[in-house]
């Protein structure tokens with residue numbers, strides 16, 4: 625299994641996330657290229673597979689500049705949003721023990737839609 629949590633500049637990562645969720649073919653191809661074929665789901669460590677979903681949010685250590693990007697398997701993606709977020713939150717707390725849990729922010733799709741879109 626390959627470690628599957630990536631760091632990237634915040635704005636481009638959020639734009640990529642938004643386009644990936646919209647199903648933009650270029651964004652989907654770019655995201656597929658980010659992770660190794662044997663990447664693990666960040667939440668449950670099962671193989672993320674080819675058709676993985678994505679979790680992107682602010683890196684709690686550098687929330688204004690850096691994003692965390694992780695693949696989520698189909699099973700974890702199928703969880704109800706709040707349940708998935710709750711698991712993600714626990715994982716972030718476990719990964720970054722020095723971070724105040726109050727500073728962990730989930731980014732809802734509505735906020736992504738408001739991002740300026742360079743390609744229209």
Ligand SMILES: [Zn+2]
Pocket residue numbers: 665666667668669670696697698699700701
């Ligand atoms: Zn999973």
